[in-house]
Amino acid sequence: MSVIRVEPRGGRDFDVTVAEETPPGVSGLSFSYRVRADDAVLAATGTAADDEPALLALVRVSFEYLLAREPAGSILSSFELSVIGRYFPTYLADIADRAPR
Numbered sequence: 001m002s003v004i005r006v007e008p009r010g011g012r013d014f015d016v017t018v019a020e021e022t023p024p025g026v027s028g029l030s031f032s033y034r035v036r037a038d039d040a041v042l043a044a045t046g047t048a049a050d051d052e053p054a055l056l057a058l059v060r061v062s063f064e065y066l067l068a069r070e071p072a073g074s075i076l077s078s079f080e081l082s083v084i085g086r087y088f089p090t091y092l093a094d095i096a097d098r099a100p101r
């Protein structure tokens with residue numbers, strides 16, 4: 001299981017950290033990403049560009065979606081959320097139901 005931390009960078013840009021959950025005293029791997037919630041994903045999910053809590057949640061559920069399909073080390077280090085659809089064509093349809101509005 002992984003711990004996902006999403007921090008706003010301003011506007012629609014976010015820093016995301018995914019850390020392996022490990023027992024106390026055991027080091028786990030941690031991965032960092034820069035992500036942008038672009039127009040295509042906002043339109044598909046009905047997320048307002050100025051609703052920071054909804055944007056944070058959108059990025060989080062997008063990473064949950066990704067991590068269910070590939071290891072954290074395989075995820076691009078910097079990308080716009082719509083890029084996920086290039087690798088997983090059902091992303092927008094799947095995430096639209098889970099994204100907050």
